[in-house]
Amino acid sequence: MNSYISGVSDVPLLGETIGENLDRAVARFGDREALVDCASGRRWTYAELGASVEEVARGLVALGIGKGERVGIWSPNTPEWVLVQYATAKIGAILVNLNPAYQRQELVYALNQSGVCLLVSAQQHKSSDYRAMIEESRGECPALREVVYPGDPSWDRLLSRAAEVDSSRATDRAARLSCDDPINIQYTSGTTGFPKGATLSHHNILNNGYFVGELMGYSEQDRVCLPVPFYHCFGMVMGNLGATSHGACIVIPAPSFEPAATLRAVEQERVTALYGVPTMFISELGLPDFDDYTLTSLRTGIMAGSPCPTEVMKRVMSEMHMEEVAICYGMTETSPVSTQTRRDDNVERRTGTVGRVLPHLEVKVVDPATGTTVPRGAAGELCTRGYSVMLGYWAAPEETAQVIDAARWMHTGDLAVMREDDYLSIVGRIKDMIIRGGENVYPREIEEFLHRHPKIYDVQVIGVPDDRYGEEIMACVIPVEAEDPPTAEEISAFCRGQLAHYKIPRYVRTQDAFPMTVSGKVRKVALREMAAKELGAEAAGEHPSS
CATH class of the missing domain: 3.30.300.30 (ANL, C-terminal domain)
Structure with missing residues (x-):
């Protein structure tokens, strides 16, 4: 038996835009809480979130942002990040996620490579003075027409200009969008060479967030705590889109990861799902007063980003009450999740594998040298195909061709083993072996x-x-x-x-x-x-x- 499997499902793919999906959630769950920002104490119901997203969307239209134009966002986790994510999707602009850790030259490269015409930015975060870096860089970014800072008069002006665009104009704009339109550019870490901009569509990321949430059993009763960055697919797709596509509530514990703030948010907001990479969970479990937090509201969550030590996973399941916690595996170029453990999986599958293929996707394990599919139990490169595979790297067809082959298989660069029970184990990176x-x-x-x-x-x-x-x-x-x-x-x-x-x-x-x-x-x-x-x-x- 060879190392190939496809994800069969009775649940169809969503054939709608992100804006249409949010509108359905607003209509169905209007009075339920949609977004909570613990740092500022601000809260939105679904009806309020829908209205705020519409206001930002109309403001962007009034500023002349057209379909397909790039809007950058450079910020830690804030409610405005969420509003801009959905507002750009509503009008067909392409959101460009900028790493909050970028320094000036990295910022300039990303702005110019993607052609960002409007940038939404925090004014500062930790030791980074974003505003000073932007002002110093304006002359080097010819496409950049305008910068908007939440918490500054420029943000108020954006919102006030929404009145210039009536609702019928915004509705007409949304009706002309396709779910296959590019909607997001996420830059890879660029450990070798310059970062590459993975270009993703509504169809890519909406469906990925939706099916991750489906496998976790999300409903309007869930409250999802996101200490992971919105800049990354983990936060904005598995988190935000996974929540809103099910009427669940997004809880932002802090602008960036703080273990104590995260556990405090879980306790105070009665969170049911907590996300994190293994190092985050290790930090939370290592707090001197960990036992003082009441975490009994938790039932699930996601651990992803890098392999999780077995002992850490066992403690998360027992001491943090996350008995249904999921391991997810993927990469930015695949929207991101390709495989996931299931709610009823036993401990061995949760700790020894990265789950099995998601619905509507295909995975195979191939010999890196020959490209032939290897037998079950043998190590090789993991490849993914299906709705989740990116449109390509922005303005980089040669780099795209290096990772997506003629049959549309995405070559991950990860070494994996497919077991007889269809579950996969990641044994390392080809480059880390x-x-x-x-x-x-x-x-x-x-x-x-x-x-x-x-x-x-x-x-x-x-x-x-x-x-x-x-x-x-x-x-x-x-x-x-x-x-x-x-x-x-x-x-x-x-x-x-x-x-x-x-x-x-x-x-x-x-x-x-x-x-x-x-x-x-x-x-x-x-x-x-x-x-x-x-x-x-x-x-x-x-x-x-x-």
Whole structure:
């Protein structure tokens, strides 16, 4: 049996725009709460959310924003982010998500590459002075006509201009939209070369958010807490669209991730679903007063973004009451989710796999060298096909052709194994796989094992250059106690007899934190760069017998 499966479903795909879907939710759930911002205390019912979205949409039309024009948003999580997301969809503008961590040159690149004509931006966040960077960059961005800052008179002017556009004009505009129109550009992290703008349609992201919510059993009774960034698909698709397509409530705990603020929001807002990457859940569980929070309203949530250690998942299910928590796997280019665990899955499937294919999608596992589908149980590159695959990278046809083949399969770059029960396990990235002395080593396996060590709080395993073996293995460790980190000898002894000799880390690097992307993924490329510089000649020195 080969490694191919398609997602069968009795529930049809949605053939509507995001605006039409929101209108249906407003009509059906008008009096129910739709959006809560814990930081400001502001709240919207569905009727109020619909009215606010319409106001922003008409304001954008009054400013001359046409169908297909790009509107950038550069901000942490705020209610205005949500309003702009739905308002741009209503008028057929393309929302360009800008990473809140961008510095000036990255901002300039993204604005120019996508041709943003209007930018909605926070004035500042943490140590970043957005306004100063924008003003310094205006002369380098010829397409940028206008900048609007929520909380500033420019935002008030946008709203006041809505009165210039009557409702019939806005309705006519919406009627001319197609669900296949491009509606969103999301820039990939750009760990190699410049970031690429994954271009997504209404059909791509609305259906993906909807079916993720369907598999989680969402209804108007649910309240979804989103400490993950809206800039990323995790927040705006799996979160916002997953919620509004089911009449659920979006809860914003804070502008950016704060573990205590997140648990406080869960408790005070009686949240039923909590999202996060594994490092977020690790931080929440590690709070000194974790046991003081009442989290019994939780039943589900999503853990995604990077592989979750088994022990962390078990604690989330038991101590955070998230018995139905889902593991989701995907990438920005696939809207993002391709596979997901199910509500009634047993613990082994929740902790040992990334679930099975979503409805209406196809996945297969292929030999990276030949492209042929491998047998069940064999590792290869995971490929996805279906409604979720992006339209392409914005203005980059050659780069698009490198990842989407002639048959419309998206090549993920992830190494996976498809089991006999149709569930998939991710064993690593092709680029993260360590080849030591001819042996393929998958970091995930070693990380899972090392999470059991009593002195290890979190761990990432990387390959470092080595003259004799090509690569050697390094464990980058955040210790439980900073003053008592595990030594290389302790870790080697812990692994001996449990892991094959070539999988035992030769090096151990202790650190306070890992370099992260804004979406919460560990940047292994940065870890490898730091480690290679530090090791230098040491990595080419004497080697233990093996």
